[in-house]
Amino acid sequence: MKRRFVCAALPTVALAAGLGMAGCSVGEVTGGSDGGGSKGQVTIRLLVPVSGEGQTGVEEEMIAAFTKIHPNVKINLETQPGGTDGDNLTKTKLATGEMPEVFLYNTGSLLQALNPEQNLVDLSSEDWAGKITDSFKATVTTTKGGVYGAPIGTTSAGGVLYNKKVYADLGLKVPTTWDEYRANNEKIKAAGKTAIIQTFGSDWTAQLFVLADFGNVMAQDPDWAAQYTLNKRKYAEQPGLQGWLNQEQTAKDGFYNKDAASAVYDDGLKMLASGDGVTWPMLSSAVAGIAQNYPDAVNDIGMFPLPAQKAENTRMTMWMSNAFYIPKTATGDKLEAAKQFVAFANSEQGCQIQNEKSTATGPYSISTCQLPADAAPVLKDIQTWQDDGKAIPACEFLSPVKGPGMPNITVEVGRGIKTGMQGAQLYDQDVKKQAQQLGLPGW
């Protein structure tokens, strides 16, 4: 009888001890980041989404410089993956109140999905808030006004990055129509190089054929974005359909690299820098990655917009800067420290760090930041289109409607699993969920 009792007691004790230890470790994970304490020491956290190694150079330098000026503030840098996985984490952290005191995120429609009025601190009374450009302000505000984000980084363009050296070697000219682009690609393919780099392993990169075509769509129908928000335009009809059809055609033409199905973003950088891949529909922010990992190749990279079918409709599609946001869960000393850091990022010193540590790929969104004298050559390419008045913000900055399934759907079109028309129809259905979740009228 006694032995049986001991045998029963032992697992019970073990279970109780296990539960106790489990409770302890959970507590440590969530309680470890609390700062506060002696001599007004404040600890805040900075969250940056990354899609690869070594992308936090700017933030690390800013933290170092900021802590020199404010020695009582300690800033811990946290990273998380970007893309749709990162969107999930950001939304969850906001919903559960675990968001770090300052976090970096996109502007435009992706910001609207975070419900800024409910979750973020309104920063319109800050000093720098009066110095932001109008186009940036439109991307960090809501229908009720307010300024919820501070710009970080420059605007960038979405188009076709290309290796100038290879183009020169093969005697190719920058295309202004889709047919010219296709003809160039045929010549590149005949020369044994990859005409169009695709990296389906990082599924967000497959969207560029459609997203970068948006400028061309707006050139043909200037009211498209506003009507799209009211559910009166569809991607399954022209002019929105063309980007999808073009993507389907490039896949059929066999212009992609052999390992497109499994290649990731970093592989794309490598191919473009080395010249094995000659063109890449991508955001110009990729040049920052090349400047970091393949600095000798930076001067070889140029950019032209994704060509429309007719040359007069070709426009450069622009992406607005990302922004720093502060969640409403930051209060007291931490809120003050967070606001100071965000203001520092947009001060003269902060702008200098941005110029040094990252590559400018468009104008800044705040008047305190000036472009450096030694900007990468790709900037000149982008500047030309802006100066000519032929640069249009991307869809996500002119309309809050953006479906979560676009990366997957465009991957399917690029892999030839679905046709361009099927992809467009699928995406039109996909955005309905987002529009309804946002409570937009007309859906």
Add this chain to the structure above:
Amino acid sequence: MSSAPTVVAGAPVVNRRRRRWSRDRAYPTWFYLPAALLFVVLFAVPTFASFYFSLTRWTLFNTEFIGLDNFVMFFQEPNLVKGFTNTFIYGFLTSASKVVIGLLLGLLLTGRVVGRGFLRAVIFFPVLVSTIGVGLTFKVLMDPFHGLINGSLAVLGITGPGWLTDPKYALLSVAAVDVWKGLGIATLIYIAGIVSIPQEYFEAARVDGASWWQNFWHITLPLVRPATTTVILLSLIGGLRSFDLIWAMTNGGPGFTSDVIASVIYKQYQAGFYGLSTAGNVVLFVVVALIIIPLNYFFLRREVDR
């Protein structure tokens, strides 16, 4: 042990019966209370709460009652049919593989074989490893250009396909890894089942001069039925609900071709459509219940009939 109620004027009969009844039980019902509390709080309440939230548009802060709209939208999801098909293929394929291969391995590991203890440990070890770790490792191994699997095949002169990048093979590759990982448990259950067969049957069969195959078909297989039932039910439930391995290996890709119900639900949760994904979970719960409950009843009835 009930007693006939005795008639005593004025005294209530129930007292005596209850006192005898509580004396016969080893533990009073109060011992169930902690477990019942945990069950209710962590399982029953969230399940019923989710039935409610599936009828709303939910932003985690406010809910807007919209009736069955979430379910309508979930069934209109274009990839849902594909997701359902994939779920059934995945569930039944992994379950069948685990049953057959598990039984064969169980027979092997209860027979006379060198290093039996070591082999049992090797078979069981994948069960203990993290699913995400296994998923990511195999994703690297299965890389069509830099992975070890295609590299080894290339040495033999065979060009391996894109295991996870070809829409035809993606789901099957993940199913194969799932079987590799889950085989240990199936084998374990079968070993327990085989070992518990009384030896008299085999001795009698030997006297009658039965071959190995007759031994297997007429003695082992019928008597190991409880183990088979357990393995089928457990692996089917797990297979139909499987998520983490598929997510780690393909993210439901390429595109949507290896999506199962669980990853469809997760993607909607990821996009912030909390009400819609809860509706999806309710659908998954109902589908799994509709398959497992009749199956369970069928097996139970057959066991009792024996």
